[in-house]
Amino acid sequence: xxxxxxxxxxxxxxxxxxxxxxxxxxxxxxxxxxxxxxxxxxxxxxxxxxxxxxxxxxxxxxxxxxxxxxxxxxxxxxxxxxxxxxxxxxxxxxxxxxxxxxxxxxxxxxxxxxxxxxxxxxxxxxxxxxxxxxxxxxxxxxxxxxxxxxxxxxxxxxxxxxxxxxxxxxxxxxxxxxxxxxxxxxxxxxxx
Amino acid sequence: xxxxxxxxxxxxxxxxxxxxxxxxxxxxxxxxxxxxxxxxxxxxxxxxxxxxxxxxxxxxxxxxxxxxxxxxxxxxxxxxxxxxxxxxxxxxxxxxxxxxxxxxxxxxxxxxxxxxxxxxxxxxxxxxxxxxxxxxxxxxxxxxxxxxxxxxxxxxxxxxxxxxxxxxxxxxxxxxxxxxxxxxxxxxxxxxxxxxxxx
Numbered sequence: 134x135x136x137x138x139x140x141x142x143x144x145x146x147x148x149x150x151x152x153x154x155x156x157x158x159x160x161x162x163x164x165x166x167x168x169x170x171x172x173x174x175x176x177x178x179x180x181x182x183x184x185x186x187x188x189x190x191x192x193x194x195x196x197x198x199x200x201x202x203x204x205x206x207x208x209x210x211x212x213x214x215x216x217x218x219x220x221x222x223x224x225x226x227x228x229x230x231x232x233x234x235x236x237x238x239x240x241x242x243x244x245x246x247x248x249x250x251x252x253x254x255x256x257x258x259x260x261x262x263x264x265x266x267x268x269x270x271x272x273x274x275x276x277x278x279x280x281x282x283x284x285x286x287x288x289x290x291x292x293x294x295x296x297x298x299x300x301x302x303x304x305x306x307x308x309x310x311x312x313x314x315x316x317x318x319x320x321x322x323x324x325x
Numbered sequence: 326x327x328x329x330x331x332x333x334x335x336x337x338x339x340x341x342x343x344x345x346x347x348x349x350x351x352x353x354x355x356x357x358x359x360x361x362x363x364x365x366x367x368x369x370x371x372x373x374x375x376x377x378x379x380x381x382x383x384x385x386x387x388x389x390x391x392x393x394x395x396x397x398x399x400x401x402x403x404x405x406x407x408x409x410x411x412x413x414x415x416x417x418x419x420x421x422x423x424x425x426x427x428x429x430x431x432x433x434x435x436x437x438x439x440x441x442x443x444x445x446x447x448x449x450x451x452x453x454x455x456x457x458x459x460x461x462x463x464x465x466x467x468x469x470x471x472x473x474x475x476x477x478x479x480x481x482x483x484x485x486x487x488x489x490x491x492x493x494x495x496x497x498x499x500x501x502x503x504x505x506x507x508x509x510x511x512x513x514x515x516x517x518x519x520x521x522x523x524x
Contacts, residue, residue, distance in 0.1 A: 154507040155460045155474040159428060160384040218423025231388070231426055233462055235470030252470060 158255075158267060159231060161296030164215055166190075166199045169324030172299055174316040175261070182316050185300070187324060205292065205300060206316070232269040232294070240273070249274045258293050258301050261319040265295035268302070298323075367405035367442055371486075371494060373398045373521025379416040379430070379502070382512040389428055392418040396517060400438065410452055411435035425466045430513070431459040432502060434480050451483040458504050478504040482515075488523060495520045 170187045188200045188210065196216050204211040204222055211222040220228040225241050232252045240248035253272040258265045271292040278285045289306035301318040375396040381389045394416030401409045413433045420426030436454030443449060456478050463471040484498025495518070502513040 155428070155462055155472055156385060156476070156504060156506050156511045157509060158472075159388050159462060160511075215422075218420070218426060229464075229468060230423060231420065231462075233426070233464055233468075233470040234472050236464055236468050237470070238468070 154267065158269075158296065163230060163232060163269065163294045163296060163299070164220055164228075165297055165299055165323055166197075166201070166213065166215065167324035170299075170322065172321045173319050174303070175319040176314075176316060206303060228271065232271075234269075245280065246275060246277045249276075253291075256293060258295065258317075260301055260317045262301070262321055265293075265298060265301050268293040268295040272306075364405060366491070368402040369524055370400040370402040370408060371398075371521050371523040372400070373494070373496070373519040375498075375517040375519035377414070377515050377517030379418065380514040380516070381418065382514060385511055385513075388421055389418040390421055392416045396432075396515075396519075398519065398521070405442070406440060408438040408440060408450075409435075410438045410454065423464075425464050425468050427463055427465065429459075429461040429463075430504075432480065433457050433459070436480070446488045447485060448488070449483075449485045452481075454480040454482075456480045456502070458502070474506075476504050476506045478502065478510075484517075492522050492524065494523045 166187050168187055168190045172185045174182050174184070176182050183203045183206070185201060185203045185205075188202055191198050191200070196214055199213045199215075200210055201213050201222075202210050204213055205227065207222060212224075213227075214221045215230070218230045219226055220230065226238065227240070228250070229236060229238055234252050234254055237249065237251045240250055242248060250271055250273045253270045255267050255269050258268045271294065273290045273292070275288045275290070276285055277288070286308050288308055291302075291304040291306065291312065292300055293302040295301045298318075298321060302314060303316045304312050304314045306312050375398060376393065377396055378391055378393055380386075380391045394414055396412055396414035398410065398412040403409055411434060414431060416430045418428045418430065420428070434454040434456035436452055438450050438452035440448050440450040458476045458478060460474045460476060461471060480500050480502050482498055482500030484496055486494050486496035488494045498517050498519070500515040500517070502515055504511040504513065
């Protein structure tokens, strides 16, 4: 009886070694914005590309507004808000939290281009700043219509977001589907 | 003369002989336990339905709200002191920051229950179970996507049952669900009221 009980407990706890740590992902913070937080990115050949920095934090209507330079590669300073699970940069929806594989939303289009972002899956990413496990992969599909040639070209980007760190890697997808890494996290520091 | 003596002996001796016999018949009844304390009754099992509140603890207390769900419990009596229990439950927890986010947790458990009847109609117990937890996260409204997972763990609980009749019972209990995932324990407290039948 005791052996049977011990075996039952052992089997139940071993089942905890699942390949899809849902609770860990739900508990993690994928947008850890705080005043002074800095993320430095470089290209694969070592030259620094850009830094993302939370310059200041203010409150508007009880909601924190983060002034972030070069947020997700957007040049200049963006006013970023995280509210009701939505990350908005300059009033434009960028991402939806928490990340759930299969979630899909549209980014604001232009007259000739549409943007569709999907939580594609998750990967382990190895960077100079460390090895980050279970980084959600966000795929942005860009459909550009050329009215002269009357043809639509599909390209895209990848963003990998690590739990409790933020964005760790960016990549471009060309029209043939080939992926090329454009930036990778080289160092970071999170403010309080 | 002999006949008279024999008759007198029988008449006088009968009460003296029969009294102890009668007392002996009555003694088991007096010393017999009441039905509620009988071995058969105390060994009995039960089936109960239990609405319960699931309360996430750190680190998920900032991510998920409390949720009202239910459990179904089976109790198979092995002895007056021990039962084998098994059952399952369903809870759907809503996200804190994003109200469109939900996490379903369905525990399935089996274990040992130690019980003690200290009043004719009240039994206190504690139990330890091995458990498997099915989880599914999903989004509603203008969002899509879902993820599923299976985790293991354990459940520790204690409570008391009240027997309103020989077959109708209700009870109160508190349990701690310990979900083990990737080497980390995620505790969820559970407070439940249950109603069931006993046999």
